[in-house]
Amino acid sequence: MPKEIQVLFIDDEESIIDGIQRLFMREPYGIFATTSLDKAREALAHEKIKVVVSDYRMPTISGVEFLKEVKKDHPNIIKILFTGYTDFSSAEAAINEGEVYRFISKPWKTTELLSTIRQCIEHYDLILETKTSRDQLELSNTKLKSMYDTQKEFTSIVSHELRTPLASIKVAIDLIIQETVGPINSGQKDILTRAKEETDRLKRLIDDILDLTKIEVGKLRVNFLMNDVHRVITQVVDAQRNVAKKKGLYLKTDFDPKVPQVLFDSDRIIQVLNNFLNNAIHFTTHGGITVKTLDKSLENHILISVIDTGKGIAEKDLPKLFQKFQQIESAQENKKEEGTGLGLAICKEIIALHGGKIWVESKLGEGTRFNFTLPIQGQGVAYGQSK
């Protein structure tokens, strides 16, 4: 089987061509050596040439010109210039210009020439390999990204589509419970009330999935304004006070008067605070909840904490808290008003959009402290709209 031609030699001296041909006979790759420019071009077009070695001085075209031509048509081919000692300085600039990989001076040392050509072939193979794997990576990256986008779009469409039939089911149940179409007995009412609770849960779940999807694709509109966080906390605390009172819990605030106004989207921060407070009230049976603020100007942020005297969270469960659809054991025990398992994941994204941090500290039996920070100096602005 003939060896695949991988190296092309061009030199205007027949004697050199003969010498080259003999020299490379034992090499694992084939060479094509010629004095003819046309034949050289033909070989470039039809063979899988990896390395071109060209003489510097040729009658019709200079070696540098020829190598430039090679570079233009076959950018990956490794180019070598054969030069006599006398040509060296004049060839130097040309070498740079033609992106010549090496030059070999005449007369050459046999072992050097062979090892140089071998290195060139290895170099060529390596570049090709790198390029191929990079192309493959880019391709799979693009595919992944488009799959991710499709998935998010699908989630969004499905969530919207679910709302319409849910609306009908909800109205149907409500019409019967409210006895719009005639009286029902207490047993029937009990059953339908359970169905109603579940449709409401389904609605919350769809809302949360939509919220999270929007955040993940960077489509959540965030409206950053200079706001007083104490005003927003007071609003949320006032709204939740009765819920806490019913459970016999205190709900108080502990504001640091030095806390400055910062940039945030009050609707979104209310969403986070409500989530924290709901959890705190939910998992606390005695004592109560304190919402505390702290000015941390030196660290360029303000700190907001919701501290409860509840049962606490086991250390092993702490990392799961902000993950999607993760409800820890203690949360699953309480089936009364089930969460969606998405609330804290949404909080985490909202705070990230603001350029803040969110974390939880807890000890079993001693209570839990949910914290988040909001940057001072408006670093959050840069995180708006796009992601």
Add this chain to the structure above:
Amino acid sequence: MDNQNNKKIVLLIDDEVNLRQLIKIALEAKNYQVETAGNGIEGLAKLETIKPDLIILDLNMPKMSGLEFYQIICYGGGKPKYPVLVLTARTHMEKLFTSVSIQGFMAKPFEISELLHTVDTIVQKK
């Protein structure tokens, strides 16, 4: 509300047959006369024969969407001739309507008691 013995008329435009029927039952129980249409074109046809006190309008409908219907009843840039309450499964569609004059907006799924309350308020104000 019904002191002249002529019921207030609500035109309900929604392509969801079941939801349409259920809202109709709820409104009729509150003594409204309810006319229904499955899309904007049917809605326009209804307007040839009735003068509703309120139009409840779904946004996503085949043939003619709620938004197109709304633009047509505005007769070129003005306010619509009838009070409009928009219903939609899309959240945050309110923004689309901030520059136009509608009387109410409700996202599906909604509380039927809330819808009835809103309808009462709009019709009484008219």
